[in-house]
Amino acid sequence: MINQEKVRIMTKCACYEKHNSKKELQLAGYFKKDYVKLQMLKSIFSVIIAFALMSGIVILAYYEQLFKLINKFGIKNISIIAIIAFFVLLMVYYVISRAIYAKQFDRAKKGIRRYYRDLKKLQSIYSNEQDKSPKVFEEGGVVEQNDEFIDY
Amino acid sequence: MMNLLIIRDRICSFYQKRERFFIFLIRFLYMMILYFSFKELFGYNEDIYRISFILGVSFVCAFIPSGVISLIAFLIAFVDLLSLSMEAAVVWLAFVAVVYLLYLRLVPGKSYIVLITMALLMKLPCCVPLLVAMLVGPVGIVPVICGIVLYYYSVHAHELQSFLTASTDESSVQPITFIIDSLIRNQEMLMFIVVFSVVIMVTYMIYRSSIHYSWVIAIVSGMVLMILGLLAGSVLLEDELGISVILFGSMISCAVALVVQFFKCVVDYSRVEIVQFEDDDYYYYVKAVPKVTVSAKNINVKKINTREIRQE
Numbered sequence: 057m058i059n060q061e062k063v064r065i066m067t068k069c070a071c072y073e074k075h076n077s078k079k080e081l082q083l084a085g086y087f088k089k090d091y092v093k094l095q096m097l098k099s100i101f102s103v104i105i106a107f108a109l110m111s112g113i114v115i116l117a118y119y120e121q122l123f124k125l126i127n128k129f130g131i132k133n134i135s136i137i138a139i140i141a142f143f144v145l146l147m148v149y150y151v152i153s154r155a156i157y158a159k160q161f162d163r164a165k166k167g168i169r170r171y172y173r174d175l176k177k178l179q180s181i182y183s184n185e186q187d188k189s190p191k192v193f194e195e196g197g198v199v200e201q202n203d204e205f206i207d208y
Numbered sequence: 209m210m211n212l213l214i215i216r217d218r219i220c221s222f223y224q225k226r227e228r229f230f231i232f233l234i235r236f237l238y239m240m241i242l243y244f245s246f247k248e249l250f251g252y253n254e255d256i257y258r259i260s261f262i263l264g265v266s267f268v269c270a271f272i273p274s275g276v277i278s279l280i281a282f283l284i285a286f287v288d289l290l291s292l293s294m295e296a297a298v299v300w301l302a303f304v305a306v307v308y309l310l311y312l313r314l315v316p317g318k319s320y321i322v323l324i325t326m327a328l329l330m331k332l333p334c335c336v337p338l339l340v341a342m343l344v345g346p347v348g349i350v351p352v353i354c355g356i357v358l359y360y361y362s363v364h365a366h367e368l369q370s371f372l373t374a375s376t377d378e379s380s381v382q383p384i385t386f387i388i389d390s391l392i393r394n395q396e397m398l399m400f401i402v403v404f405s406v407v408i409m410v411t412y413m414i415y416r417s418s419i420h421y422s423w424v425i426a427i428v429s430g431m432v433l434m435i436l437g438l439l440a441g442s443v444l445l446e447d448e449l450g451i452s453v454i455l456f457g458s459m460i461s462c463a464v465a466l467v468v469q470f471f472k473c474v475v476d477y478s479r480v481e482i483v484q485f486e487d488d489d490y491y492y493y494v495k496a497v498p499k500v501t502v503s504a505k506n507i508n509v510k511k512i513n514t515r516e517i518r519q520e
Contacts, residue, residue: 098313099313099314102309102310102313103309103310105305105309106305106306106309106310109302109305109306109309110302110306112302113299113302113384113388114388116295116384117382117384117385117387117388117389118385118388149310152314153314156314156315
């Protein structure tokens with residue numbers, strides 16, 4: 057007979073594996089601090105590339121005005137402004153992404169915990185089923201649990 | 209109302225029975241709509257807008273995840289822009305890359321909002337903020353802004369085309385400068401960004417509150433706020449955006465949002481339960497609003513015996 061509880065848990069686990077397993081199970085190997093640090097490192101690279109792209113577009117679009125500004129204020133001052141702009145962008149992005157990744161980790165951890173709990177339940181159901189299943193002896197006899205008649 | 213609920217129930221069960229097919233169909237239609245909107249937004253390269261090509265790409269997209277569909281859509285726009293000017297295409301690619309690096313990498317799975325905003329801004333701009341507030345929340349503000357910027361990018365690309373054809377001396381016009389300058393000076397774009405962001409925030413806040421009929425109030429107040437914001441903006445900017453467009457657009461958006469809400473959830477405020485209880489850590493004030501669900505009568509006529517009884 058089909059064990060409904062077992063099917064329910066197996067479906068739940070399969071759904072989890074299908075939708076979240078790749079990302080979240082990967083995440084299970086990290087401590088929160090390490091995970092957030094790793095993501096922050098990636099974020100810093102993203103900000104550097106994005107800033108380079110934006111600066112490239114601005115330089116290409118307004119190089120004439122930029123040369124005028126450099127002549128007026130000097131390349132040192134213009135570079136300082138650019139660096140300040142970069143660090144402001146980096147800091148804002150850092151704060152936001154840190155909060156998002158920390159939340160993401162907590163949410164994923166919850167999901168993983170639930171998944172492992174379901175797996176444990178499934179394991180206990182299997183072990184119960186194994187205990188109840190008929191034991192086959194080498195001679196060919198079968199022993200049924202809770203069975204009054206034993207057939208050798 | 210009861211009939212409507214029965215129809216909703218039937219539609220939902222019809223969808224649930226054929227869910228896999230409908231997911232393919234939705235992806236196919238999504239790509240088709242994107243493709244046709246891109247044809248109107250850009251449309252510089254006739255070859256990639258042949259109907260056989262559109263159908264083929266949409267069919268392929270029916271079987272791939274939505275993230276990849278978005279990537280394909282951005283690449284189609286890039287290839288299209290290459291026919292206009294190399295610089296315009298490169299700037300487009302840089303824009304998309306910046307959006308990906310700073311937002312989509314952080315909050316994956318929201319790229320479809322950028323594309324839908326672009327597609328809807330052309331015909332039904334007012335639909336965007338209400339639906340985003342209802343279905344996504346404040347997280348959707350950034351992709352909506354990106355969608356608005358990319359939409360106006362396509363508008364200025366058209367202006368660039370006419371500018372390039374009108375201009376005799378090519379060196380006098382720098383395509384990158386033209387597009388970036390037009391975008392920075394575009395007051396209408398700024399107005400849409402401000403109004404949509406405010407409408408999303410306000411609608412979301414009312415939508416999430418626990419007052420009676422909060423969903424309907426949120427949608428209607430969002431619509432009113434949008435009408436007022438866009439009217440004020442168009443008066444201030446002396447914009448071409450007509451009153452009729454704003455009014456009818458907002459009303460249609462409100463109707464669409466109400467239909468979406470009807471399919472999402474309907475509750476019965478006449479049977480509200482307000483209860484209070486406590487546990488070791490908290491004291492709870494709970495307001496429970498029952499959902500309205502009905503199912504059509506399922507009458508089965510079972511013929512037990514069809515044989516005719518002979519009377520002798």
